[in-house]
Amino acid sequence: MEHYTMNLKLKVWRQKNAKSSGGFESYDVSNISSEMSFLEMFDVLNERLIREGKEPIAFDHDCREGICGMCSMYINGKAHGPWQGTTTCQLHMRAFKDGDTIVVEPWRANAFPVIKDLMVDRTAFDRIIQAGGYISVNTGNAVDANAIPIEKDKADSSFAAAACIGCGACVAACKNSSAMLFVSAKVSHLALLPQGAPERKTRVLDMIAQMDKEGFGSCTNTGACEAVCPKEISLTNIARLNGEYLTAGLTVDK
Amino acid sequence: MGLTGIFLILFLVVHVGLNACIFATIFNEDDHGQMFNKAAHFMGSNWVPRLLEIGLFVGIFLHIIQGLMLEFQNRGKRSVKYEVSFGNRGSKWYSRSMGLLGTILLIFFIIHWKQFWIPSRFTGVEETTIDGKQMHDLFSLMKETFAEPWVVIVYVLACISLAYHLLHGFQSAFRTIGVRNNRYLKLVNGLGVGFSIIVPLLFALMPVSMYFGWVN
Ligand code: HEM
Ligand code: SF4
Ligand code: FES
Numbered sequence: 418m419e420h421y422t423m424n425l426k427l428k429v430w431r432q433k434n435a436k437s438s439g440g441f442e443s444y445d446v447s448n449i450s451s452e453m454s455f456l457e458m459f460d461v462l463n464e465r466l467i468r469e470g471k472e473p474i475a476f477d478h479d480c481r482e483g484i485c486g487m488c489s490m491y492i493n494g495k496a497h498g499p500w501q502g503t504t505t506c507q508l509h510m511r512a513f514k515d516g517d518t519i520v521v522e523p524w525r526a527n528a529f530p531v532i533k534d535l536m537v538d539r540t541a542f543d544r545i546i547q548a549g550g551y552i553s554v555n556t557g558n559a560v561d562a563n564a565i566p567i568e569k570d571k572a573d574s575s576f577a578a579a580a581c582i583g584c585g586a587c588v589a590a591c592k593n594s595s596a597m598l599f600v601s602a603k604v605s606h607l608a609l610l611p612q613g614a615p616e617r618k619t620r621v622l623d624m625i626a627q628m629d630k631e632g633f634g635s636c637t638n639t640g641a642c643e644a645v646c647p648k649e650i651s652l653t654n655i656a657r658l659n660g661e662y663l664t665a666g667l668t669v670d671k
Numbered sequence: 672m673g674l675t676g677i678f679l680i681l682f683l684v685v686h687v688g689l690n691a692c693i694f695a696t697i698f699n700e701d702d703h704g705q706m707f708n709k710a711a712h713f714m715g716s717n718w719v720p721r722l723l724e725i726g727l728f729v730g731i732f733l734h735i736i737q738g739l740m741l742e743f744q745n746r747g748k749r750s751v752k753y754e755v756s757f758g759n760r761g762s763k764w765y766s767r768s769m770g771l772l773g774t775i776l777l778i779f780f781i782i783h784w785k786q787f788w789i790p791s792r793f794t795g796v797e798e799t800t801i802d803g804k805q806m807h808d809l810f811s812l813m814k815e816t817f818a819e820p821w822v823v824i825v826y827v828l829a830c831i832s833l834a835y836h837l838l839h840g841f842q843s844a845f846r847t848i849g850v851r852n853n854r855y856l857k858l859v860n861g862l863g864v865g866f867s868i869i870v871p872l873l874f875a876l877m878p879v880s881m882y883f884g885w886v887n
Contacts, residue, residue: 496757634748640761659846
């Protein structure tokens with residue numbers, strides 16, 4: 418692809434802290450290379466703001482290669498921006514053209530309160546994982562990887578679900594602010610494997626209970642989550658979660 | 672939601688089947704709505720449908736309460752709205768409008784009950800005699816009701832809402848109870864689209880064909 422530079426107008430959400438109300442601010446950025454990543458464009462803008470003695474824009478990021486799930490930006494109405502199956506950090510400026518206006522907002526959900534500017538508090542996800550995202554194994558030497566036979570299809574489905582990086586885009590995109598795609602990925606990942614069998618029933622009940630406690634909405638299968646998920650986690654996982662939840666609810670011994 | 676939704680789908684099958692008896696007049700010149708009246712009489716005089724009717728009211732009531740609670744609770748989960756919305760890029764408008772479509776159906780049900788169910792159960796309907804048996808002449812009541820253009824329009828609009836409610840609801844209900852096998856999901860999707868088009872279309876044809884006198 419041909420290299421080009423562009424001038425853009427950014428409309429970015431600025432908010433001092435969790436308590437203040439916040440609002441949009443516009444910035445003109447010039448000479449942006451089509452080879453830059455979206456976050457590098459923010460770096461360029463932030464360095465300018467620092468030079469001008471202004472407060473830089475706070476945004477979350479860590480790996481910048483699509484594996485940590487930190488970079489949460491809602492770009493022109495779509496979580497993680499216009500590309501399919503990519504995180505914000507993997508989005509490149511060649512997705513835009515000279516003169517574009519780009520609106521950047523934080524994830525919006527009451528369960529993900531804004532900390533500052535584009536950063537939101539996603540520790541609700543950590544607490545959901547703590548509620549059931551573990552397995553029981555014997556201590557001692559690690560078991561040989563081939564010691565437990567696992568059906569190929571199940572291993573593949575489990576692996577696909579385990580690809581979830583906990584970024585929260587599913588919640589951000591959902592009209593109900595539901596976390597079901599995330600929870601379904603975490604539950605499916607373990608429910609499909611023999612290692613997950615001991616806590617299979619309590620896991621799904623505990624994780625759903627924690628999800629509700631954190632204030633996420635209820636799923637109505639609209640499919641917006643699947644459309645933005647950078648790891649392309651399938652909606653089928655939600656149906657599996659519903660099945661696991663029903664069976665566990667009816668048969669658990671407590 | 673899923674269970675009450677599937678229950679209401681089953682009810683629709685019975686309801687549309689029974690009402691479709693009015694179309695018997697098209698195939699049989701001498702029917703004059705007798706087949707429909709007999710079918711309706713059977714439903715009203717036998718204890719099995721009466722018992723099912725109680726179940727139906729419980730089902731509808733639960734579905735409405737659950738539906739409205741779901742809608743309002745979910746709306747409360749995002750206090751600050753987005754400047755630019757995701758819109759139709761990730762989901763269908765009717766998938767996001769189940770609460771609205773359901774509320775239109777609820778308003779329609781109230782009109783519908785007032786026009787047919789209350790007269791037939793409580794306030795009385797003109798009688799007719801078929802095969803020596805006296806029964807309600809619901810066929811004539813239908814003809815009278817659907818002589819008004821506004822009634823026909825309201826019924827057709829309600830059928831359109833029903834079609835979209837089902838277009839999302841049918842497959843969603845099966846996902847809610849855990850159906851995820853690829854083969855069955857395909858079957859459910861196919862059945863759902865067919866059902867969502869055929870059933871509301873049949874319902875809509877009833878007032879329309881009565882209004883235009885295709886059924887007599
Ligand atoms: C004949 C009438 C109706 C039928 C056959 C029907 C059917 C369904 C079905 C199959 C679902 C999907 C359930 C699921 O996803 O688990 C559903 C969902 C829903 N219905 Fe209805 N419904 C009817 C009337 C109503 C009425 C009167 C209301 C409201 C006042 C309503 C409101 C809702 C809502 C809010 C949902 C949730 C959306 C969702 O889960 O995707 N429905 N309906
Ligand atoms: S399911 Fe997808 S969108 Fe949701 S947290 Fe996991 S990776 Fe992110
Ligand atoms: S910064 Fe790690 S996924 Fe984007």
